[in-house]
Amino acid sequence: MENLNIDSIMNEIFETFCNLVVVDANGIIVYMNKMYSNLLGVAQEDAVGKHVTEVIPNTRLHIVAKTGVEEIGSLMTLYDTTKGEDITMVCNRIPIEENQKVIGVVAVTTLRDINEVESLHQEINRIKDENKKYKKQLDILKKNLNPLNKIIGKSECIRDVKRTIEDYAKSNLPVLITGETGVGKEVFANAIHQLSNRNMNNYVKINCAAIPKDLLESELFGYVEGAFSGAAKGGKMGKFELANNGTILLDEIGEMPLALQVKLLRILQEKELEKVGGLKSIKLDVRIICSTNQNIEDMVKNRTFREDLYYRINVIELPIPPLRERLDDIPLLCDFFIKRINKENDCRIEGVDQSVIELLNQHSWPGNVRELEHVVERATILCKRGIIQLNHCDFLVAKIRRTSNVGILENTLRDKKSNFEKEAIIEALKKTGGNKTKAAKLLNIDRSVLYNKIKKYNIEL
Template sequence: MENYVNFIDTAWKKFISTGKVNSKVRSEIKDSWIRCMNYGVDPYNGKGNIKHPNVKQLINKNNELISVARPIMESIYSMVRGSGFALFLTDKDGYIIEVIGDKDIMERVAELNFLKGELWSENVVGTNAIGTALYLNKPVQTIAAEHYGINQHSWTCSASPIYDEDDNLIGCINMSGNYYNAHSHTMGIVTAAAQSIQKQMALAISYKLLNITFDSISEGMIVINENMKVKRINGKALKILNISLEQAMNMDINEVLNGVNFQKLLQEKNKSLNNIEWDFSINNDIIKCVINVLPLNKNGKSSGMVITFTEVKIVHKLVNKFVGYKAQYQFKDIITTNREMKNMIAFAKKAAKSDCNILIQGESGTGKELISQSIHNYSDRANGPFVAVNCASIPSELFESELFGYEKGAFTGASKEGHPGKFELADGGTIFLDEIGELPLDIQSKLLRVLDNGKIVRIGGTYEKQLDVRVIGATNRILKKEIIKQNFREDLYYRLSVMEIKTIPLRERKDDIDVLVNDFVQKLNIKSKDKTISVKQLYINELKEYNWSGNIRELKNVVERDYYLSEDEIMNINCLNYDNVVKNIDSEESLEEEIKIVPLDCLEKNAIKDAIKKCNGNLQLASKLLNIGRATLYRKIKKYDIYVSK
């Protein structure tokens, strides 16, 4: 070693004085000396002389690297303690971010400014293991005068770069001591340390990503071991269960999920529970969830389980979204110029902004559901579900299960997972009970209880579930008459009709027929694409003479049929019997004479033949007389094979 130290010292002095390098000097040292001379580094210095402007910020920036590297550095130091060596960690630029060493070596370290925050790159302090290793991007050992700065000639240093999992340079680890203690094993130690740091960094990042994923998933997650002890729980689970981390780590999973046979699941290979509705019992609260239980297997043996779960109400929201439990209409979709209708809409808007139950009464076809959907979308519940139930279509024996749901095994044929009712699906939103006058009396009493306290009990259930649901009822019956007939509970009527809305039949708002017909035809034109049809005012006036017992629904059907039976314009009603068009006719009266019905094709053909005959074969005059276009007349002539004399 002494011979080499003397040789390299002589070679260094010659290079500093002449700029020439002895050919026996290692190429990586020779090249570094030349670079340092070109940098203008002072060979008679070799101390750190540039400090990071914000050492605290530097440490924080590299905190992850430091936290991983320090235990490894301490492990190495425990093996070399008392031997005069110190360990150094730098960032990718060469700034020192951690130092560990004996007291006596640390005094020498301070003399060289070999301290936290100091920059030890090659272009600042000259050839040194840290700076040269970072420059060459490979492990480097420097001994005695191989260092470019004279103040380092009593040192030996071994450094190795550190990379992240993507092979990006992130730092350097270095081991320094007295030059006479130099050994090739030192180089091996730091190289192994760098590799160990890299592996630990990769593990730390993977673990961090797993933690981020664990805590960011939208489901609650609990990991338990084979002894049923909670090992991990994510933030979502704590939020759903409304407990602290300490409570969670100490809870008995068998009590919390009473009824799940965890021991059996552990014993049976590849056995799991999927999408099962189950109750968490926490602090005397019942939290309904949909759970999945998946056993963890290690070397063919069960080592625990992963339980994932979602609140039932969240599942219901997803169900509502995909099955269409959403209100489509808004008040702006109600087409009217009628003053009474506008007053009704203004009242409905006020009712929407309250949280009262609402009763809508009116004839069929007057838009009760349109109004109920508009109320929902105008209210503060607009983002919640809108669940419509046609009470007239539910068999009497199924009313309770449809509205309030049932627990697993509640009756023969019941789903083994249980089933939510329409009220649960409407939680946070609105339930629309259409044809509410058809409810059986026993269901009316249960509905009254729900309206009173906002709670439901499933069939077979043992506890009440609090809901936040607004009820809108609708009926074409006169409920006060039904109360007299004892078909409807009076107390339920008054509980429902806090806000009562009466729809207006079309016969009382005939001034709306103009705008309604034009709107229907405009939408049909957009839908058909291949033709555009206009509406004659005579046609609208004729519609106004009809009683419209089916209201807007009937009007829409009539207009749609006339649209498809017309070519260019809708001029005549094609689908109403003559007796229905007579002004102010009473639907209960009958005509004294029976009107003979003639097929429309025959009427049209005869009308065209008569017009051509009257106009002496002049088709232009005939088309004007028939009030149709000439092109249409030609098509009809061809269709009916009508002879036209030349």
């Protein structure tokens, strides 16, 4: 009973193949499925037992039975009795071996008609054309989504920064982003992560100045259960562990206490950390980006920042230029802010008058891009629709006047100080007969400082 079931199943399987025929070593047909017999216009039982050349014109099955060499993808033309026309098929002829001896050949067509190949070819071409269209759309989308496009500016200094980001974004090297308050350091850090190979993994940001120093260690490195009074049950994962295989941004790195700087140095050197109260080391693979508006070199000299850590995080320094050094970018930044403010506040501002741009160029921008954003926001709310004019920026005019007066006073004081220094140096050199070493001692300054000031003030001996 089982054999009958198996034979029945095998027969059903053979019938599902496209134009299947089996011959023995002598080329005698031992099986032909119904699809093939219908195509040839012969009964299955009549085909079996005949030499294959008597049933299938132009066949090569008997040749393959002799050579034992398979033929894959051969073209074969036959008269299709069901359609009443010649058709060309793609045929595969495969020898059947037993004990390294050919005992028969099985043949099957992969496509019923060569016209199906043409249809398939046309479909492939259609898909290719669609892929080209989608690729073009994807390229446009990528361009629009390029994180560097979120960095607004066309000035040469900004283009230099963008080129540096492109050069190093895909590396794992630490980056130190420096710049004054308000230059947009976080925007540049975001671009680095998004362009990196880690962009699908976590990107964790932490402001070292915003967290109390006694909590910063547990926030950064996590803690185990019972590490200290009030510790959560089960402990807590720190920001570094959360950023594993991704990127962490340590904003205001200059505010990190010296004790924590040692632990951060170990992470950079050993690529592992220990939680607060823990004994087990956790392996880490984290790309570190640091940012600061402080002069870390001065902090190193004053011993408020570890020198070894500074050189570890400063593998790539990315100095962000202040707005006063990229005034050409102000119109682009204004347009960017106006579009966002229009959407958020239901305003209909169309642009900024040239006289306002000229006014903006006169300001020193101590608050940089963030200050410009606030100025544009205030002017937009005042204007509400149309073009922002000078009368919408009266508040800025007053501010520029105040800062100009302060600038004049500072310059005056600076000039007076310089004149006093110059006169003091000349007097000291006269008293010491031009001896610079003695003059430096008399002035209570280092001899190298004296040399620099002599050169600075063009003092002739």
